[in-house]
Amino acid sequence: MTDPDVLIHARGLTKRFGEFTAVDGIDFDLRRGEAFGFLGPNGAGKSSTMRMIGCVSPPSGGELTILGLDPVADGPAIRARLGVVPQEDTLDVELTVRENLLIYGRYFGLPRDVISERTDRLLEFVQLSDRGAEQVEPLSGGLKRRLTIARSLISEPEILLLDEPTTGLDPQARHVVWDRLFRLKQRGVTLVLTTHYMDEAEQLCDRLVVMDRGKIAAAGSPRELIEQYSTAEVLELRFDPREHDQAAEKLADLRAQRMEVLADRILLYIPNGDTALAAVRGLGLEPLTSLVRRSTLEDVFLRLTGRRLED
């Protein structure tokens, strides 16, 4: 592997915990400057993969090279160049906002004046400038997450790893985090993130892999994945529960490219939603509600695995 723009290189990467295989022989390459995502439901092996990349979990098999180095032998040298935003907050809640950055900066061996200067800059970036002297404990989940992001940037890392960066945040707090991550991406910071939110993956990732049960089910840009595995539009129909099954039978006659019968809805994958809705009415069916929308990564996941992301 000589391409200097490949920052992370994995082939047949595997992680086993006893009998259980959490990551089952995955291949991927991460390129400098891109935002790369692992999309999948809980338990798909995303966090295990992130921990191997973060050099805190030795691989059970396969090849893994990070920044041209071996994560087992060169852990400290690699971690010195990574920023990590873990899934669960690991802030020291008894200390102040600034003290958390001070401690973390010291872990990287940075001198106090450098830490102080970067702290001013980073707190401004995550909009926490006026909270510097406050204790962390009472801060909201969204503010803590922003502080964790600021902390991960104190060493000016070459790669930023984010494990489920917005899980547990309310919608408004999520959008603030997305906005900050998007700005980092615009500045050329290489992002690696895991998520089970398809909207997060669509918003942030240039390229992603869909993970399911430890394996990579598909890889590409969000647009490529949608084009390859779904249709341009989706028609979502909801019927009276008593007519749900009958309607599903009748709709099979429409010969849509694909039909998913969920417990509460029926999804028709078609090129044009309005035309399809007219055809549904032509069959004499009148849904309680109908919605025409564009295909999303959720539809890709459903197609690939037969399951929904957030189940």
Place this chain on the structure above:
Amino acid sequence: MAPQAPAAREAPAGSAPASPASSWSFAVREFRYWTTNYRRTWRGSIYSSVLNPVLYLGSIGVVLGKLVDKHGSAELGHIGYLAFLAPGLLAAAAMETGIGESTYPVLGSVKWRRTYYAAVSTPLRPADLFHGHLLFTALRLVMNCTVFLAVMAAFGAVTSPWVLAALPVAVLTGLAFAAPIEAWAITVMKDTSFAMIFRFGMIPLFLFSGTFFPVSALPGWAQPIAYATPLWHGVALCRSLSLGTATIGGTLIHVGYLAALAAAGIIVGDRTYRRRLYV
């Protein structure tokens, strides 16, 4: 201003990796975390480190000591009870500090505050966290034992200038407990396990390792057990230094025993820390 984009940096694949700093300097980084953390609580801890020796030396050393001294002190080696008790309590207090620092703070770092997980995402390795915390434990021992010695002197319980050498010995005694217990504490999932250490470890040692009476006063079958405990070695050495009766041979045996225990704890802890934090 916003964070700088690192895109302009040179290609990492071709460049030499930044050489990792030595283990020692990594451990110091973790030590400084603990001192920063301690800044919020040091006042309270100073009160208890002064109050404890004052209460024990005042009640048992002075008041109970008067009753003991009335019956003659041949068994104690012809010295007053206070002078006999004080260095023993010094070693016992060091044990208590060592065990206290190596239990709840360790479990808290991995389970409640989860700060160890933040630290292992940086260049620090699990063993660096272990060593850094042992350094901090040593600092706490130096602080508490210095205060204890000062209280001893104020009570007039010191008879030899060699008592100053009891300070490093007491610190070593504390570390002989702290290192192995910390190596075990990182493997613990629930804090109820610590109650066992306090109830069946610390309290019996405190009572029967020669702190309050010479081990020779125990029944014959119990004496070898008492002589094998680490606290007895700490007590015996602190006492011999405080009374000015230390011998080179005895000192080497006691120091060797305590140092071996601390070293064994460090060797095991390097592994257990790694196993818990690198899953």
